[in-house]
Amino acid sequence: MNPGDLERVVSAHLRRLPAPRAPHTLLPRVLAAVRQWRERPWYTRAWFSWPIEWQVASSLLLGVVVTGLVWLLGSGEASELVMWRASTVVVPGIANLGERLSLATTAARVAWHTVEPLVVYACAAVMLMCAACAVFGAALGRVMFERAVQR
């Protein structure tokens, strides 16, 4: 049977298949999952959906931490230097950092997808090579030791 005929025959049979029905347990499961998701604790949600008092408290805390860090870095000239560095180096750096981070993440994701299927085998190969090195080292040591003894 040529590929065209095979496609037609199989397609005709598959098209006649009725769509599988969802099990009766699916709807209750979905509703339970939705209920659980809605009732999850506030601190596991996005910051924007936190209660207003916690948003204010967390903002204040962040402000205190930042101020403390600046104060700890020193007063006077040191603080001015930090502020100057922040405005001239850190702020433009952060803008570039986002772009670089995005590029690096994409590259890392692509690289990981490429090597992911081979990781187990690579680990196995490394372990085998380690074992081979150990055996070789032991054999070499034994030969050298025997020669030393013979002398």
Added chain:
Amino acid sequence: MSDAPEFEAFVRKYQDMVFATAVRLLGNPSEAEDVAQTVFLRAFQRFDRVGASPAAAGWLKTVTRNACLNHLSRYRARWQFFSELDAPIREAPPASSVAQDELRERLEAALRALPDHQRIPLVLFHFEDLSYAAIAATLGVSVGKVKTDIHRGRDALRRWLDRYTAPYESR
């Protein structure tokens, strides 16, 4: 839950479609149910946009397809790698002298019994109406490999059909 009745109606309307897509891609009803639950939870999180949208069915199909492929790559890692080895078809249930309905059930079972690398492109082609190029792009493999895998899957199903439909059709 203020929009619970609407959401429940939404799930009732689309649950068969989502489950059918998932179970054919995954070949396993219990995993398909897990994926369907995840898909509907995601739909609930965007229900204000998805709920009344005319594109809801398409959105659900796309999300289900992607969720299934993610599930396969996460929990059945290296299927792509192993697909180079021609895994034999698992034993499909025998179907001699069966009624048409039962025959269809068993063909469905035979389809689910195909190895992942044959079943997934076959389902994407025949049920999701994706082209060879789109399937290749979705799975991250070459078009040639997709064609070969689909051909092998079809051939396995044809052999199954030849074995079991001949006695039925000759009657």
